[in-house]
Amino acid sequence: MTADGSAAPTIDADGVLADLDALAAATSGPDGARRVCWTPVWAAARDLLRERLAAIGINEVETDEAGNLWARLPGADRSAPALALGSHLDSVPAGGPLDGALGVMAALGVLRAWAADPEGRVPPRDLVLIDFADEEGSRFGRSLFGSSALAGTLDPAALADLTDAEGEPIGPVLAAAGVELEGAPRANARLGSIGSYIELHIEQGPVLEAEGESCSAVSGCAGVERFRLDLTGQASHAGTTPMIQRRDAGLAAAEIGLAVERIARENGGVGTTGSLELEPGVITAVAGRAALGVDLRHPREPELAAMLAAVREAAGTIAAGRGCEIAEHPIWRIEPIPFDPELVRAAEAAAAAAGGRAAAIASGALHDAAEMARVVPTAMVFAASVRGISHAKEERSEERDLRAAIAAFGDLAGAALFGPPGMS
Ligand SMILES: [Zn+2]
Numbered sequence: 001m002t003a004d005g006s007a008a009p010t011i012d013a014d015g016v017l018a019d020l021d022a023l024a025a026a027t028s029g030p031d032g033a034r035r036v037c038w039t040p041v042w043a044a045a046r047d048l049l050r051e052r053l054a055a056i057g058i059n060e061v062e063t064d065e066a067g068n069l070w071a072r073l074p075g076a077d078r079s080a081p082a083l084a085l086g087s088h089l090d091s092v093p094a095g096g097p098l099d100g101a102l103g104v105m106a107a108l109g110v111l112r113a114w115a116a117d118p119e120g121r122v123p124p125r126d127l128v129l130i131d132f133a134d135e136e137g138s139r140f141g142r143s144l145f146g147s148s149a150l151a152g153t154l155d156p157a158a159l160a161d162l163t164d165a166e167g168e169p170i171g172p173v174l175a176a177a178g179v180e181l182e183g184a185p186r187a188n189a190r191l192g193s194i195g196s197y198i199e200l201h202i203e204q205g206p207v208l209e210a211e212g213e214s215c216s217a218v219s220g221c222a223g224v225e226r227f228r229l230d231l232t233g234q235a236s237h238a239g240t241t242p243m244i245q246r247r248d249a250g251l252a253a254a255e256i257g258l259a260v261e262r263i264a265r266e267n268g269g270v271g272t273t274g275s276l277e278l279e280p281g282v283i284t285a286v287a288g289r290a291a292l293g294v295d296l297r298h299p300r301e302p303e304l305a306a307m308l309a310a311v312r313e314a315a316g317t318i319a320a321g322r323g324c325e326i327a328e329h330p331i332w333r334i335e336p337i338p339f340d341p342e343l344v345r346a347a348e349a350a351a352a353a354a355g356g357r358a359a360a361i362a363s364g365a366l367h368d369a370a371e372m373a374r375v376v377p378t379a380m381v382f383a384a385s386v387r388g389i390s391h392a393k394e395e396r397s398e399e400r401d402l403r404a405a406i407a408a409f410g411d412l413a414g415a416a417l418f419g420p421p422g423m424s
Contacts, residue, residue, distance in 0.1 A: 008417060009113040009121065011410030013403045016102075016109040023048055023089075023105065024097040032393030033097060037090035037134035037145075038067075038177045045089040045101075049131060052108055056115040066149030066187035067133030067179040073111045075125040081195025083123070083416050084376075085110055086130035088146075088368060092138045096395020098202045098402075102383065104131050106200040106406050110413045123417055128194065132368045133179070139164045140173075145184075147371035152188040156181045196343065196416055197372040199380045200409040202397055204365050206388030208357065214398075215356035215405035217347030218380035221363045221370040222269075222297040223304045223336035229256060229315055233324040235280055235288025247323040250278045250287030255322075259314035260294055267307045269298035270364060299336050299362035337370045340377035343412075346419060347379045350411035354404040379416075381409045 027035045027045045034041045046069060053061055053071050060072040072082070087103020107129040114123050132150075137143030140162040148154040159181060162170040171181050201218075203209075208216055233247030257273040264271030275293035294311065298304035312328070319326035344360050352358040361382065363370075372378045383405030386396040397405075 007121075008123075008414035009117040011106070011109045011113045011406055011413075013109070013406040015112060016105045016406050017399070017402065019052060019105040019108060020097060020101055023101055028097065028393075031094040032395075033091035033095035033101075034093065035089055035091040035095070036093050036139055037136065038139065038173050042090050043177075046131065049089065049104065049108070053111075053129075056112045058111060058115060063178065064150070064187040064190055065179070066146045066154070066184040067174070067177060068146040068150060068187060069131040069133075070190070071111065071129040073114055073123065073127040075123040075127065077125050080125035082126035082128040082193055083413065084128045084130050084194045084197045084372070085199070085413060086132060086197070086368065087199050087201060088132045088135035090134055090136050090138075092136050092391045094393060095136075095391055096389075096393060098383075098395055098397060099204065099390055100135055100201070102202055102402070103200045104129070106409050109406065110410055113410065125195070125417070126193075135368055140170045144366060144368060144371050146187070147368035149184045149187040150191060151371040151375045152185065152191070153371065153374065154185050156184055191375055194376055196340070196377040197369065198343070198347075198378070198409070198412055198416055199367060199369040199372075200405060201367055201369075201380060201382060202390060202395070203382040203385045204388065204390035205385065207361055208382060208384035209386065209388065211357065213357040213384060214401040215351050215354060215381055215383050215408050217344055217351050217357075217360035218339060218363050218369075218382055219344055219360035220299060220336060220338035220373070221366050222299045223301060224332065224334050224366075225294075225296040225304060225308045226331040226333060227294055228329045228331060229253070229292045229294060230327045230329065231290040231292065231319055231324045232326075233288055233322065234286070236286045238284040238286060241286055246286050247288075248286050249290040249322075249324050252319050252322040252324045252326075253278075253290035253292040255318045256292060256311075256315045259318065260296070260311055263307055263310045263314065264296065267298065267303045267310070269296060269303055269307050271296045271307065271311070293331075297364055299338075301336050304336060334366070334370075337373050339369070339373050339379045342419070343377050343379035343416060346415040347381055347408070347412050350408040350415060351381060353411060354408035356404055356408055379412065381405055381412060
């Protein structure tokens with residue numbers, strides 16, 4: 001039974017967990033998952049998904065111009081906009097068994113529940129499973145490739161010069177996988193067939209576990225301001241330059257890092273200075289140059305803007321105080337993306353009914369759902385992560401938490417199918 005009491009078939013969590021095990025067995029090595037997009041192992045993961053789809057009689061399986069895989073279970077009204085469910089099978093090079101894979105296999109579980117319904121019911125409209133291509137961007141550095149193409153925000157020209165770690169250019173690599181980079185935005189033409197989108201994902205953070213919660217709805221994805229601060233002081237001798245006469249770009253960067261930490265805490269966001277390069281970078285010289293990477297995130301736009309303004313002001317003051325020049329170089333930004341309020345409420349009800357957290361939490365990471373939320377009503381469910389570890393072979397969720405999250409996701413699918421018109 002779904003949260004609103006309508007009768008949709010119940011998702012079989014055993015089947016979802018078995019599919020995840022089979023996927024891990026077929027596509028992981030000693031260092032973890034190896035499903036990097038556009039590689040043979042990723043293709044093998046898709047072959048496994050296709051086998052599973054064929055086994056439940058779903059033969060409408062296609063790949064769009066951006067490499068996204070679409071599998072369609074016909075509903076009663078084929079002209080009505082479909083409910084799309086998905087995530088990504090691709091992983092980082094030494095990834096975990098659940099990131100992305102959980103959402104794809106849970107989507108498969110929803111399709112399977114309908115396809116194998118003993119009462120022979122059909123969903124009121126089409127169900128579409130989407131396995132997005134290259135969510136991780138771990139090979140060419142551009143994440144959300146497939147979902148941004150579908151949402152209409154992919155600019156192929158901005159990607160044309162990208163190469164992987166071996167120097168292989170993106171164009172031929174995608175072409176070998178059947179995707180023409182220039183033509184990828186044409187995937188957007190399929191968007192009209194979709195009415196709404198839901199995704200199950202692991203939290204990849206420690207919040208739910210710390211609260212003792214198994215799962216939750218997700219209110220939206222935090223916005224990101226990512227940039228580099230280049231500080232220029234004066235390189236000089238470690239022994240002969242008096243402390244009072246130094247223009248130490250490294251210490252200016254260090255002090256800015258501490259300011260970023262303070263500002264993030266004061267604004268209820270997160271701020272990270274995870275990269276720092278010093279020149280000349282020797283132990284016997286004052287650093288003449290420093291390049292500090294800054295990543296600020298907040299689920300709400302006003303706070304994110306306030307954090308950015310405060311970091312800029314503090315960085316300017318700190319640099320001046322140490323006699324350094326400062327220049328800011330933008331790297332990437334994305335505004336906070338809230339999910340559909342009505343679908344989020346349905347996800348909250350589903351999570352609560354499954355024994356999870358009653359209120360939604362914000363996602364600090366980006367997901368395919370962030371791109372989808374730009375264009376169709378979207379919601380997500382999170383499963384608690386053990387110790388918040390992800391993008392590593394230690395990535396894990398307790399089985400009872402996975403079962404609760406899968407049940408909540410199945411419930412949300414039912415609510416999205418049978419809920420009020422605004423939700424469909
Ligand atoms: Zn993911």
